[in-house]
Amino acid sequence: MSDLLAVEAIGVSKTFGSVRAVNDITVRVAAGEVYGVLGPNGAGKTTFLRMLFGLIQPDSGTIRVLGKTWAADGVGVLDGVGGFIESPKFYPYLTGRQNLEGLALLDGGHRPGLLEELLDLVEMSDRADEKVGGYSYGMRQRLGVAASLLREPRLLVLDEPANGLDPAGIRDMRALVKRLANSGLTVLLSSHDMDEVEEICDNVTIMSRGTVAFHGSIAKLRTMAPDPGHLLATTDDNRVLVLAGHHPGLRVVRDPDAALVVTGAKPDVSAYVAALVRADIDLLAFNQTQTPLEALFFMLTDDTTHQTLARPAELTKAFR
């Protein structure tokens, strides 16, 4: 079991019309690990996961799941695999429980009592006998997790499980995924959120425009991370810029919204801030723009639209 890869996708490509959705990607997920597939929307994560489930036929490359292939094992390749792709979908005219029972029928049954256990786990017991048509987005997401676990998978594939949930839902979903991961399950988690992956995963593949931009451990990723950036608001920005000349390791620039952005290693930034205080400049706000990994993620995926989005709301207000 230990030397068996849960997922081994080699040189996988898929083209839709003229769009190369996935271009020669290789992903290896060891049994027992929690693996992240990270990328902005449209990077090819979902297409890759669909190919894993056999929903989409790859144009080239081989995909092995728990040692099996579609060519040799047919639908048997999904034995031991559970999960969902994008937001889980159910039959709106059936109740949550009927949906799960029906899906279990397609699995060849489930362990007695498991269904109730899982409904409890996702806190859907009291709503399980209502029609899914009346469920909220978050309830369907939770039912999706229950439906996946009903197969008692060894490999759990979750595609953006926290997507579309409210902050409390996101927190709960992450806690659940963490707990599942701790139970020894192999988890393949796709996300566009670096925080989520950093918090949960051991190893990660970062996808960008259908190709692999990085793969390796989170620890390795951290060493590659750039210096963090900080937004700075003061009573006297001109003097702040002048003082920056005394700190050669730092880069201080005025950003388009008239705030100052300070980039540099943490000790240098600390020394600089201390110098500002000594110079009697009042700091109105001092905030990290992005976590280093986020910054790296946006660099790797070349996703320019996110570069300045991480500005804290209160700081923006201060400058109006």
Add this chain to the structure above:
Amino acid sequence: MRTNLRRTILVLLAALVALVALGSAVVATHGDTSTVTRPRLERSLTTTFANLYVDQAHLQGRTLTAASLHPAAMCDKAGPANKDVGPGGDWNCLMSWTDPEVPMPPEGYGKFELNVHSNDCYTASGPSKLTGFLTMTDTKGDVVTNPVFEFDGCFDPHGDNTPTGVVFPSLLNVASTTITPDAHGKAGLQVTCGSGDKGCAGTITVTAGNAKLGTMPFHQAEESTATLPLPSAVPTGAKELTFAVHVTTGAGPTSPATLPVQGR
């Protein structure tokens, strides 16, 4: 989704057009392959009619058998120029049968009009002089539907298609109801030749009172109408003319027709 639906409907329409084109090609190469043929109609019509005629007789309190009727029919589609094949509302069938209480007219048959469908079923309506009207009174005094006034039948599309050999003569009829001479006393007589075998031929002798005006020969295809010029001028003062038909081919009226002269 909306553009998908439009694409779907367009493809469906294209497929239908392609099927129609393919169908036309099939029709073009197969030619005339209709299962509606004269022999099949003739055989089916006589069987169906005989059965229903027995029903009608039964309603009248008479006992007949279909076999004793010896029905025979000759069918024709849309005149002599057309092939007797294919569905349509332009089929005529001449049918004779034997019922001592309802003798055939002199020509020996009654004319039925048929609307034949492509599904090998037809609706036939009979000559009311021989078959009666829409409703009839049965022996109990109830008004019931007359089974042979109008009736439906179907025949086997794979059924016997060898000609039945039944032939009836065309019936020549005097169609004019009056004679209208012009200033010179010239006039014409309209005659029709009904459906049947070989059309109509013979002579018509015209008399005014005791004076014989002459004879007119005629030779007509079946299902045609012609105006025959009178052999001589209508005598001044003649009030009516009598036309005696003598047929050599086909059948004609047994008694002479007397028509009034107008306009003089």
Add this chain to the structure above:
Amino acid sequence: MSAATTTAAAPVDATRAPRQRPGALAPLRWEVRKLRAQWRGKAVLVGALVLPVIVVVVLHGQSRPPKDTLFGRFATVNGFALALLVLGFAAQWVLPLLTAVVAGDIFASEDQHGTWKTVLTRSTSRGRLFWAKTLTAAGFAVVVLVVLAASTIASSVLIVGHQPLIGLSGQTIPATEALRLVALAWATMLPPMLGFTCLAILLSVWSRNPAVGIAAPVVIGMVMQLVGALGGVEALRPFLLTTPFEAWHGLLAAPHFTGPLTDGLLTSAVWCLMCLGAAYVLLRRRDITGG
């Protein structure tokens, strides 16, 4: 979903035995279960049960029989004739519609609800799902035809009566024989109706749209009906799926003929196999990108 309440549930045991494979009938049971949960199928069945009774009562009350249709001439006075009149009418578009309501929807509704990915990530292959859906749609067609036929014949005979029937060769058919022939005539609707089931399945798989899957077979059926009624293109009639709907005429003739029935069976089978084959290939090769 608070973490504190759920730690007791350890849903996964990594060392357990491989899962049991679903039986061949499992997807079929699932499809039937779904069909029974939808109002659509029930509504069609109730309609097939109730509408014939209404039609029979209304036609029975007519003073002038609808004599431009086969058996219409005696429909107001003879129950068997009325049951055959309704049969002729049903064959025009009702039967294709009744089967298409389920068959045209059964694949496309997975697209509508986005549930292909839900069922195809379980342990059931596309091929098994295809046959389960096909059998469910065909089974529904059989049930709805039986209900419609039973309701029509029973209400016709009970309301109008069971007088001897005048057949299509003018022959008089005694009541018991007439009942047998009328039931048999209704039974001969099954092959072309299943042909339309297969057509609706193909359209359902191909269009991915329930509206197309339901409406298109009815429209195509009416076009075929029209083409079949035209003079001059009768060479096409053997290839039309609507022609077998008229094959029962031979049963009511004397002597009865069954040539059109065997031809119709062949036509229906060829249509069905071609449609199912195309639908199967489409579904097997399809990339499920939506949902």
